[in-house]
Amino acid sequence: MIASVAFRNFKALRSARLALQPFNLVIGPNGSGKSSLIQALLRLRTLARMPLRDLRREQDRLHDAAEVTFRFEPPHDGLEAVLGCASESVCDLLQIVPLPTGEGADDWEGLRKKILGLRAYLLDHTAIARPLYPVSSDELAPDGGNLGARLAALRDRAPEAFAGLRAEVLRLFPEYSELMLRPEKGSFALRIADPSENALLEPEDLSQGTLYTLALLALAHDPEPPAIVCVEEIDRGIHPRLLREVRDILYRLSYPADRGLDRPPTQVIATTHSPLLLDLFRDHPEEVVIAEKTGRAATFTRLSERTDLGELLAEGGSLGDLWYSGVLGGVPEEQP
Amino acid sequence: MKRALPPDPHHPARPPRIALLGESIVDETATAILAEAVLGGPFERVQPNLRARGWPSVLQILPAIARHLHFHTDADGLIVLVDADDSEPHTAAHEAPGYFHPRCRLCQLRATFRRATKTLPPARGRERVLRAVGLAVPAAEAWYLCGLDETVGEAGWIEARAEGRVPYTRRELKLRVYGTERPTLPLALERATAAARRHARDLRRLENDFPGFAAMADELRSWPRALALRSPRESASG
Numbered sequence: 001m002i003a004s005v006a007f008r009n010f011k012a013l014r015s016a017r018l019a020l021q022p023f024n025l026v027i028g029p030n031g032s033g034k035s036s037l038i039q040a041l042l043r044l045r046t047l048a049r050m051p052l053r054d055l056r057r058e059q060d061r062l063h064d065a066a067e068v069t070f071r072f073e074p075p076h077d078g079l080e081a082v083l084g085c086a087s088e089s090v091c092d093l094l095q096i097v098p099l100p101t102g103e104g105a106d107d108w109e110g111l112r113k114k115i116l117g118l119r120a121y122l123l124d125h126t127a128i129a130r131p132l133y134p135v136s137s138d139e140l141a142p143d144g145g146n147l148g149a150r151l152a153a154l155r156d157r158a159p160e161a162f163a164g165l166r167a168e169v170l171r172l173f174p175e176y177s178e179l180m181l182r183p184e185k186g187s188f189a190l191r192i193a194d195p196s197e198n199a200l201l202e203p204e205d206l207s208q209g210t211l212y213t214l215a216l217l218a219l220a221h222d223p224e225p226p227a228i229v230c231v232e233e234i235d236r237g238i239h240p241r242l243l244r245e246v247r248d249i250l251y252r253l254s255y256p257a258d259r260g261l262d263r264p265p266t267q268v269i270a271t272t273h274s275p276l277l278l279d280l281f282r283d284h285p286e287e288v289v290i291a292e293k294t295g296r297a298a299t300f301t302r303l304s305e306r307t308d309l310g311e312l313l314a315e316g317g318s319l320g321d322l323w324y325s326g327v328l329g330g331v332p333e334e335q336p
Numbered sequence: 337m338k339r340a341l342p343p344d345p346h347h348p349a350r351p352p353r354i355a356l357l358g359e360s361i362v363d364e365t366a367t368a369i370l371a372e373a374v375l376g377g378p379f380e381r382v383q384p385n386l387r388a389r390g391w392p393s394v395l396q397i398l399p400a401i402a403r404h405l406h407f408h409t410d411a412d413g414l415i416v417l418v419d420a421d422d423s424e425p426h427t428a429a430h431e432a433p434g435y436f437h438p439r440c441r442l443c444q445l446r447a448t449f450r451r452a453t454k455t456l457p458p459a460r461g462r463e464r465v466l467r468a469v470g471l472a473v474p475a476a477e478a479w480y481l482c483g484l485d486e487t488v489g490e491a492g493w494i495e496a497r498a499e500g501r502v503p504y505t506r507r508e509l510k511l512r513v514y515g516t517e518r519p520t521l522p523l524a525l526e527r528a529t530a531a532a533r534r535h536a537r538d539l540r541r542l543e544n545d546f547p548g549f550a551a552m553a554d555e556l557r558s559w560p561r562a563l564a565l566r567s568p569r570e571s572a573s574g
């Protein structure tokens with residue numbers, strides 16, 4: 001798991017640091033660094049695939065060059081990964097630096113394996129609904145495009161996990177009575193519960209929110225989920241009443257032990273613009289990161305660092321109201 | 337009482353630092369212009385990103401905003417502007433000492449602010465954040481029409497509603513102000529700003545026709561004296 005990310009001159013993140021939790025909900029205006037955070041993580045994964053370059057001598061470093069430094073949780077807290085950039089956008093140097101303390105200083109291979117397990121999703125309902133075959137089903141595609149194939153693979157390879165997923169689908173969407181798989185088409189369908197209708201709804205007939213929820217369920221019920229998962233705009237297309245379920249689906253990844261699952265936690269980094277979703281994190285301000293942009297510089301703050309949060313909430317209004325009102329930061333700058 | 341003293345001419349007033357809470361950037365922009373006209377000079381805007389999500393969210397969030405401004409900013413005062421929609425307009429009778437109309441949003445906001453701030457200890461060199469609440473009946477667009485459209489005003493609104501009529505809807509007001517019920521933000525800002533500047537030249541008509549504005553203006557007029565009473569050290573602190 002990634003313990004922290006520190007940015008220097010990386011896009012709008014001129015000088016910003018963020019300690020990461022098992023679950024992280026990042027809120028903030030557009031251009032405040034939410035996507036830059038995910039881009040930096042993806043860049044780390046890409047460079048981790050390649051052989052490491054020799055340590056660059058200190059004097060060769062570009063003075064103002066962008067740099068992103070990652071630290072990790074045990075058993076790899078003895079290593080630091082430094083992403084060096086030749087310019088604001090070209091980051092092609094990865095250095096792995098042993099730290100004076102911590103475990104795993106000699107286990108870059110072990111850490112590399114975890115980093116390679118990082119996945120970022122920006123689900124796309126049109127991709128999910130598009131029949132696509134043949135298609136790889138080993139893992140969910142970044143846009144969710146192979147969801148049908150992935151569901152079929154889960155059913156064949158992990159029937160118990162699939163049964164859990166199916167039960168969740170039917171609980172969340174009681175208007176359906178069955179999740180039908182069509183591996184031959186790489187697709188799926190939902191049977192309408194009303195027996196007088198006896199109809200199947202194809203992905204193209206299902207709502208965006210239903211498709212996104214199904215994709216998140218496929219991730220969360222994967223018996224071997226990615227080590228780190230970034231999901232952008234988790235509230236997109238989701239009915240406000242279902243936001244809690246979306247949060248809980250992702251919590252299943254981050255806190256598997258709470259669901260009786262014996263597997264390592266997946267670190268989740270999710271973004272949202274929904275005050276209604278934020279309302280659900282009142283008891284866990286440590287899971288909320290406020291991305292803030294002042295002028296051209298962006299920074300990150302944990303909501304739990306706001307020491308008077310309890311008093312503000314005690315005054316009335318919801319966490320989402322507080323965020324919207326502007327007193328927590330993380331709102332767009334306006335120029336009337 | 338100390339409060340009744342005139343402003344001390346030896347302590348030249350710096351521009352007051354004011355936070356503004358409204359339901360849209362359009363109303364806030366117009367209110368800022370009107371507030372400057374009432375105060376007789378420019379003010380420094382504090383925490384410019386404040387925004388309320390409409391009624392009743394603004395009532396719920398007001399105590400937290402008051403607390404935040406008190407401890408985390410150097411705001412001298414907070415201006416709150418809400419639309420009355422179909423709620424009770426604020427009338428002269430509500431201004432009687434100790435009176436509070438439970439369905440008047442202005443009375444509710446004043447009481448909520450008072451409750452929220454009265455127990456706060458002094459902070460940042462001042463005892464409390466000052467308050468001015470405005471109520472636009474039924475919406476800020478009515479203010480923008482004031483003086484141009486004789487049918488628009490609180491007295492007529494109250495009279496019509498007593499007879500069970502709705503003299504104009506919010507949508508009709510928008511149409512009259514912007515020429516469309518769905519103005520773009522730039523258009524709405526342009527019209528609201530122009531209307532506010534027109535009123536700023538002479539506030540009497542707006543104060544006369546809209547007691548919900550007059551109440552805010554009266555509160556604002558009491559501020560310079562309260563600010564002048566603050567010690568020079570406080571006034572100079574940034």
Ligand SMILES: [Zn+2]
Nearest residue numbers: 426430440443
């Ligand atoms: Zn009143």
